[in-house]
Amino acid sequence: MKNYIIKLFSLILSIGIITGCELDDPEIEYAAVTELSGEWYIQYEIQQTDGSWVNPGFGYFTLLTSNTAANSETEMMVNDTDGWGIQYKVNVSGLSFSASDVTELGGSGNVTVSNGIVIKDGGFSTSGVVADSIYLEFVQPTDDPTVYRASGVRRTGFLEDEH
Template structure:
């Protein structure tokens, strides 16, 4: 027997069904966009070397490069205080994938100034410890709190694969 209550329940269920079907997004994947320096940003495994690049002074350490809040031609260099205190903003030339800065504020060292020269990111230019072809990064850095020493920092982009983790 059809009652007013059955009709109301069916109308409510029908409404929920129609709203549920119409709320599904069939528009494909959203495009979150990217930052201006996306090709140079990422996590890296790097070593510190003497200026000649022949003597490794450290083992592999995690190092990060990422965009600034201005999203312009600058990039943060961040060693997470694992090699020496270094967190500085550098200027980027995207056409050559290079970066540098003179007398930059070093946020991990209150009294420190950092100078970064000869910075570059090379696409698919090296092999990770696990044998994967990846981007490489290299630059020279001098620190005000360590005068007279120039360090070469070099390594490869983190793949996230277990065989490449350190």
């Protein structure tokens, strides 16, 4: 029995030594839409019949942008977690994005997004830190043709910028 335990321990130790060899560092790959991906603090505005925009005073909401499972440079996921709670896929070209009558993934209807853009270092957080900004206009997945505008800045992670 003692001999069996020693052989088993030797086998485990041998496997540990063999698998403990140094390997090359893994190559770090980024998502295809890394520059567009992130967590954003946005505010909504509603387009009036005369074309002007009104801020209804809803406050700040969180918008998430990320790559799709295909990790393509031409598409991105947009997840409006706090506002309407909708998630949809948009077409990407550089730092611009749009979608024409795409299905909202929760099944609540179709979404149209226009004039979507991320501007590098184009905004300021609440504390005054320079941050990337995002802008988009959309029609939500209902029968209501109201155009909404969402704009804001990338989350910095600083406590004084949290909303």
